Amino acid sequence: AQKITQTQPGMFVQEKEAVTLDCTYDTSDQSYGLFWYKQPSSGEMIFLIYQGSYDEQNATEGRYSLNFQKARKSANLVISASQLGDSAMYFCAMREGQYKLIFGTGTRLQVFP
């Protein structure tokens, strides 16, 4: 069965620094997609970035980038120049069977001044 693992329950980073949130996955499919979501304390789930298994380049969206290492089955989220508003839970997810998304357990990021 496919699985997403986020081993960091919590991370701290100082404002303006970069931070990497880890995500590893397990799948036997050749074609799959990886997603990152942000959940602030207000509760909504916000889509951040997508990486396809056949994409040759790492995905980037503004301050978010994905360090995709296919051989290692990892898809780490890099947030550059952290802001106080980045404090939230971050979830890695993988599309399973082309349809549903399965989620990791999340990493709580706290940005301090």
Next chain:
Amino acid sequence: DSGVTQTPKHLITATGQRVTLRCSPRSGDLSVYWYQQSLDQGLQFLIQYYNGEERAKGNILERFSAQQFPDLHSELNLSSLELGDSALYFCASSATGQGKSPLHFGNGTRLTVT
């Protein structure tokens, strides 16, 4: 604003009761998903519909049922409620329900069973 609307925002009910959660997907999205988020279980996939048809099913209890209507809105029915059903229930929608199409989540319905 994701464009996905969920009602109600909060729901408090007693054990043994039945409730209905409602979801309107983003304009143009054909696929609707339901997820349950609890503290000890994380985000659990319940069920997915695409253009009115059930497409995928997760660990949805028999006491729970859902449907997607011709106007594409969806309802999740929870019956014979137990204390353990207390959770945040998310609805999400996507354009195609597959490939790189991301899920866009509503703000959730927080269900408290007392």
